[in-house]
Amino acid sequence: xxxxxxxxxxxxxxxxxxxxxxxxxxxxxxxxxxxxxxxxxxxxxxxxxxxxxxxxxxxxxxxxxxxxxxxxxxxxxxxxxxxxxxxxxxxxxxxxxxxxxxxxxxxxxxxxxxxxxxxxxxxxxxxxxxxxxxxxxxxxxxxxxxxxxxxxxxxxxxxxxxxxxxxxxxxxxxxxxxxxxxxxxxxxxxxx
Amino acid sequence: xxxxxxxxxxxxxxxxxxxxxxxxxxxxxxxxxxxxxxxxxxxxxxxxxxxxxxxxxxxxxxxxxxxxxxxxxxxxxxxxxxxxxxxxxxxxxxxxxxxxxxxxxxxxxxxxxxxxxxxxxxxxxxxxxxxxxxxxxxxxxxxxxxxxxxxxxxxxxxxxxxxxxxxxxxxxxxxxxxxxxxxxxxxxxxxx
Numbered sequence: 001x002x003x004x005x006x007x008x009x010x011x012x013x014x015x016x017x018x019x020x021x022x023x024x025x026x027x028x029x030x031x032x033x034x035x036x037x038x039x040x041x042x043x044x045x046x047x048x049x050x051x052x053x054x055x056x057x058x059x060x061x062x063x064x065x066x067x068x069x070x071x072x073x074x075x076x077x078x079x080x081x082x083x084x085x086x087x088x089x090x091x092x093x094x095x096x097x098x099x100x101x102x103x104x105x106x107x108x109x110x111x112x113x114x115x116x117x118x119x120x121x122x123x124x125x126x127x128x129x130x131x132x133x134x135x136x137x138x139x140x141x142x143x144x145x146x147x148x149x150x151x152x153x154x155x156x157x158x159x160x161x162x163x164x165x166x167x168x169x170x171x172x173x174x175x176x177x178x179x180x181x182x183x184x185x186x187x188x189x190x191x192x
Numbered sequence: 193x194x195x196x197x198x199x200x201x202x203x204x205x206x207x208x209x210x211x212x213x214x215x216x217x218x219x220x221x222x223x224x225x226x227x228x229x230x231x232x233x234x235x236x237x238x239x240x241x242x243x244x245x246x247x248x249x250x251x252x253x254x255x256x257x258x259x260x261x262x263x264x265x266x267x268x269x270x271x272x273x274x275x276x277x278x279x280x281x282x283x284x285x286x287x288x289x290x291x292x293x294x295x296x297x298x299x300x301x302x303x304x305x306x307x308x309x310x311x312x313x314x315x316x317x318x319x320x321x322x323x324x325x326x327x328x329x330x331x332x333x334x335x336x337x338x339x340x341x342x343x344x345x346x347x348x349x350x351x352x353x354x355x356x357x358x359x360x361x362x363x364x365x366x367x368x369x370x371x372x373x374x375x376x377x378x379x380x381x382x383x384x
Contacts (some may be wrong), residue, residue: 004244005245005368005369005372006372007373008242009334010239011241011243012234012237012238013220013334015237016219016220016221016338017220017221019219019226019230019234020219020221022224022275027208027212028205028208028209029209029212031212031355032213035230037229037233037234038211038227038229038230038231038233040233041230041236041260042204042207042208042211042234044233044236044260045204045207045260045261046204047202047298048257048260048300049200049204049240049302050200052196053197056352060306061253061256062256064256065240065256065318066251068233068236068237068256069237076312082229089250094317106241114309123193142201142204142205143208146205146208150206156340168345176197178195180197180201187328
């Protein structure tokens with residue numbers, strides 16, 4: 001019991017560092033950049049609120065757990081803004097090593113469970129993972145709409161790039177949400 | 193559908209403000225005060241990792257949802273550090289009004305569901321809520337141990353006060369976790 005708890009608390013203390021990983025997007029009031037810890041909370045809440053809009057029915061409890069874990073590898077690998085210019089193959093190697101180290105702090109059984117959920121999220125093939133990915137992608141869009149452009153301005157994103165990098169993934173898991181935002185998005189890009 | 197989504201997104205944008213509510217405790221590296229958004233993520237992860245230590249078996253999916261919601265009222269009511277000197281009865285009235293306003297942004301069905309989970313957490317009578325409360329209480333203890341005292345120093349907390357305000361509640365929901373931390377806690381208070 002003591003060994004188990006020591007490992008679990010070591011993992012939770014390591015996880016605390018996610019609060020210091022800064023993302024490309026800001027808070028909805030534009031006051032500062034968002035960190036990946038609070039982002040993970042916000043999108044878990046997003047999933048809880050928006051589950052009914054998933055393309056196919058999802059197990060929302062699994063989706064929430066996936067989203068709570070999905071960014072932990074950023075403690076070692078950093079955040080890679082979707083509109084940035086990182087090399088995806090190189091990042092995948094770094095993130096796998098991060099997953100080995102960070103989930104490896106847990107007792108073996110939980111290491112396997114958590115790793116498996118994270119791998120499922122990354123693969124984006126199951127209904128749960130497809131919806132989770134769409135939620136992860138749509139939250140920065142809403143933050144950018146709230147702040148009058150946000151990271152779209154900073155990264156000089158075009159309407160086509162947003163569609164290819166973000167729209168496709170949001171529509172795959174939650175088409176109604178993208179359709180709902182489309183007018184606001186089109187208006188923004190038409191005027192910037 | 194459009195009305196439902198508009199209400200849900202308005203709620204999620206309002207929830208963003210929880211990232212700007214600062215708590216009494218700091219991050220584990222002491223670099224800055226923790227906000228209630230990232231705290232909510234961290235304790236949802238705590239619950240996911242530590243569920244096996246609950247006094248009685250819990251429905252971890254309900255516990256996680258409770259913890260994702262539990263601090264939203266702080267957007268209006270602010271954070272009230274457990275070692276601070278707020279009036280609990282007065283705070284309860286303010287938090288009820290906050291819950292009316294914030295959960296009231298959601299479609300009626302979700303307003304009722306979320307409000308009911310939050311009321312259950314506050315009442316701390318069901319097994320799920322008792323465990324959720326113990327997790328909410330134990331995370332700052334671990335942060336304080338990591339930072340060499342943290343808010344215990346700031347609020348001049350005695351070993352007896354920690355036992356009455358925190359220990360009792362953690363032991364009620366997760367006695368093994370408190371027992372595990374007890375030596376480190378006793379050592380800190382014996383030397384400060």
